[in-house]
Amino acid sequence: MGMRIIGHIDMDAFFAAVEERDNPRFAGRPIVVGADPKGGRGRGVVSTANYKAREYGIRSALPISTAWKYAEAARRAGRDPVVFVEGRYAAYAEISREIMAILARHASLIEQASVDEAYFDVSASGSYEAAEAVARQIKDDIRATERLTASVGIGPNKLVAKIASDREKPDGLTVVHEKDVERFLEPLPVRVIPGVGPKSEMMFRKLGVRTVGDARRFSKDELADMMGVWGRELYDRLRGRDDAPLVAEYEAKSIGEQETFERDIADPRLLEKTLKNIAADVYRRFRESGFSSYRTVAIIVRFADFTTKTRSGTMTKPADDLATLQFQALRLFMPFLDARENPQKKKIRLMGVRIEKLY
DNA sequence: TCTGGGGTCCTAGGACCC
DNA sequence: TCTGGGGTCCTAGGACCC
Numbered sequence: 601m602g603m604r605i606i607g608h609i610d611m612d613a614f615f616a617a618v619e620e621r622d623n624p625r626f627a628g629r630p631i632v633v634g635a636d637p638k639g640g641r642g643r644g645v646v647s648t649a650n651y652k653a654r655e656y657g658i659r660s661a662l663p664i665s666t667a668w669k670y671a672e673a674a675r676r677a678g679r680d681p682v683v684f685v686e687g688r689y690a691a692y693a694e695i696s697r698e699i700m701a702i703l704a705r706h707a708s709l710i711e712q713a714s715v716d717e718a719y720f721d722v723s724a725s726g727s728y729e730a731a732e733a734v735a736r737q738i739k740d741d742i743r744a745t746e747r748l749t750a751s752v753g754i755g756p757n758k759l760v761a762k763i764a765s766d767r768e769k770p771d772g773l774t775v776v777h778e779k780d781v782e783r784f785l786e787p788l789p790v791r792v793i794p795g796v797g798p799k800s801e802m803m804f805r806k807l808g809v810r811t812v813g814d815a816r817r818f819s820k821d822e823l824a825d826m827m828g829v830w831g832r833e834l835y836d837r838l839r840g841r842d843d844a845p846l847v848a849e850y851e852a853k854s855i856g857e858q859e860t861f862e863r864d865i866a867d868p869r870l871l872e873k874t875l876k877n878i879a880a881d882v883y884r885r886f887r888e889s890g891f892s893s894y895r896t897v898a899i900i901v902r903f904a905d906f907t908t909k910t911r912s913g914t915m916t917k918p919a920d921d922l923a924t925l926q927f928q929a930l931r932l933f934m935p936f937l938d939a940r941e942n943p944q945k946k947k948i949r950l951m952g953v954r955i956e957k958l959y
Numbered sequence: 960t961c962t963g964g965g966g967t968c969c970t971a972g973g974a975c976c977c
Numbered sequence: 978t979c980t981g982g983g984g985t986c987c988t989a990g991g992a993c994c995c
Contacts, residue, residue, distance in 0.1 A: 635963070644963050647995095660995085666960040714995050797993050828970075830992095853967075860963060896987090906962070910989060952964085 605731045607720045608753045608761035612770035614716035616650035619685050621747050630682045637668040637684050702741045706734050711846040719758050719846050732775050759842035763792050781840035786813035793837050812838050857882050858952025864904040866947045868937050879929045879953045883922045893918035895957035897928040902950035929953050
């Protein structure tokens with residue numbers, strides 16, 4: 601394979617930006633998309649906060665109740681009140697499709713990585729200068745047709761493109777030439793490497809490692825000893841090496857849904873009914889998906905104290921009907937109603953159902 | 960602060976088989 | 978001074994991503 605030039609595009613505060621665009625009265629306001637805050641007693645988290653809301657300390661994944669407190673404090677201080685909206689996820693998915701169509705006009709191959717992110721291959725443009733021009737055109741088209749901004753990274757592979765797209769948000773464009781990759785990554789926090797999450801970051805901090813450059817002092821074998829197979833992969837990522845191809849389409853491996861209740865539930869009858877309803881929702885999506893059978897059923901139960909249990913069972917024969925799914929889910933759940941499994945009679949906060957081994 | 964919902968991938972132990 | 982070795986499947990838990 602010759603030289604690759606890969607782009608990564610990431611919509612800026614996507615859900616919040618859509619709400620701001622579609623509701624003129626929100627223009628210029630701090631906007632939070634996420635769970636219903638219910639006056640500070642709501643459950644759930646912030647999905648997306650726009651940049652104005654981030655000035656209040658509100659970010660993705662923050663408990664919505666905390667976001668509400670920050671918003672109240674800001675309001676009392678005379679600052680612009682925060683707009684809380686629950687998401688219109690079907691609308692975001694439709695806009696996402698429109699954006700992917702724009703992208704497809706400029707690149708030979710695209711890989712949609714999530715509702716608001718995609719990789720695209722611009723190797724055919726022939727140079728980083730030409731690739732940068734393509735990226736500008738993509739951003740301009742999205743701004744013109746969708747009235748939304750995006751940030752783009754360009755690099756020799758998916759890894760570098762993704763890290764680059766996050767460097768100059770919002771409305772950014774960051775180009776990293778192949779020869780500059782190691783210098784580009786060196787000063788960045790090790791956490792920018794996809795796959796390095798809170799746990800790995802903490803482990804590294806204890807070893808005195810803060811940046812990507814710091815982490816390069818470990819050999820491949822040392823990283824493998826610390827983190828297994830992933831350590832070898834990480835060794836390459838710390839140096840910006842990645843030969844993963846773009847994958848235009850791939851099949852789902854599981855379909856599942858889970859629900860956190862407004863209030864924790866103790867009543868076994870209500871729990872059984874809720875589990876069957878969740879199973880029915882999963883089954884409807886299974887039918888819509890085009891798969892014809894499932895062989896594994898898994899459930900998840902989260903107690904009021906947040907301890908979480910999963911149980912799964914694989915059937916010798918694949919099934920395709922709702923009754924079997926509900927029966928298997930209930931069978932897996934039953935032991936949790938037993939005093940031995942739950943001696944303190946803890947209430948249940950969340951339940952979920954997932955099917956796997958789909959054909 | 961009190962922690963969503965949709966997923967993917969990896970690990971480790973045990974069962975089972977040759 | 979015991980008790981192989983490898984492969985595959987299954988299960989539960991956990992890290993991680995958006």
